[in-house]
Amino acid sequence: VEDEETVILANARFYEAINLGSLSLMESLWVHDERVKCVHPGWNILEGWEQIKNSWSMIFTHGAPINVEPIGAQAEVQGDIAWVTCLERITHRTMGQVVLGAAQTTNIFERVGDKWLMILHHASPIPVQGLIRERLQ
Amino acid sequence: VEDEETVILANARFYEAINLGSLSLMESLWVHDERVKCVHPGWNILEGWEQIKNSWSMIFTHGAPINVEPIGAQAEVQGDIAWVTCLERITHRTMGQVVLGAAQTTNIFERVGDKWLMILHHASPIPVQGLIRERLQ
Numbered sequence: 001v002e003d004e005e006t007v008i009l010a011n012a013r014f015y016e017a018i019n020l021g022s023l024s025l026m027e028s029l030w031v032h033d034e035r036v037k038c039v040h041p042g043w044n045i046l047e048g049w050e051q052i053k054n055s056w057s058m059i060f061t062h063g064a065p066i067n068v069e070p071i072g073a074q075a076e077v078q079g080d081i082a083w084v085t086c087l088e089r090i091t092h093r094t095m096g097q098v099v100l101g102a103a104q105t106t107n108i109f110e111r112v113g114d115k116w117l118m119i120l121h122h123a124s125p126i127p128v129q130g131l132i133r134e135r136l137q
Numbered sequence: 138v139e140d141e142e143t144v145i146l147a148n149a150r151f152y153e154a155i156n157l158g159s160l161s162l163m164e165s166l167w168v169h170d171e172r173v174k175c176v177h178p179g180w181n182i183l184e185g186w187e188q189i190k191n192s193w194s195m196i197f198t199h200g201a202p203i204n205v206e207p208i209g210a211q212a213e214v215q216g217d218i219a220w221v222t223c224l225e226r227i228t229h230r231t232m233g234q235v236v237l238g239a240a241q242t243t244n245i246f247e248r249v250g251d252k253w254l255m256i257l258h259h260a261s262p263i264p265v266q267g268l269i270r271e272r273l274q
Contacts, residue, residue, distance in 0.1 A: 035213055037222050037243075039241050039243070039261060041261075042261075042262070042263060042264070043241075043263070044241060044263055045222060045224075045241050076172055076256075078216065078217060078218045078247065079215065079216035079217060079218065080215055080216060081215045081216065081218040083245060083257065085174050085182060085257070087182075104176050104180075104181065104182050104259070104261075106174075106176070106243050106245075106257060106259045108220060108243075108245070110215065119213075120220065120222070120243060122241070122243045122259055122261065123261075124176060124178075124179075124241075124259065124260075124261025124262070125179070125261070125262070126179060126180070126181055127179070
């Protein structure tokens, strides 16, 4: 249970990096090698830390969401690997309007020393209805 | 490397179950407990084996795709957990027409005895352009 709580905190930290638009915080949360993978909602997969770092840099420079809030995060830990599923409640600005979006997400973490570092992020667009249903539960 | 090859085979077997529309083969490939999770393209997350089994039963009964082909599968193994990323090339029938779709996928497997069983499946819709780009590489 303790491990799972630490993983949930690492997951929360990832969303903190997004909401702060902080590339340096984001960098500190990932494994930096060729195994890392990232799927932004509706994007093709990005592979290797360089590509992923560039994508965050681009997102933080042009068109970061206003806020991404993880909802219902659940962690599973097995040895030095952990995975978290959560719903992302995404507030963003499009064409001058504030719009609510939702993504279903799988995040995989690897234990490195006393830290859990992200090794895979996969967020996929889902209808906002799912978000409302989740909220009502 | 041997482990990774076994995981790639387990992943291929999952698509075989889809293409055969075989619920019994599909059942034999998953962990059967409350930890398992499944995100079909554009769906909300399903949790626990019962929900997931029911979803496959529904998919196989009504509107299974004609074919789902995994492309570019890559496996990572860490202890008793492995994860595979791949692109799904999905051929399905809509309104009497044969349509090509694509999904970006993360599959997580757990080693149970000498088998790798699926513990998470997450497929997310992506533009078919991504599929064409992948094909040209």
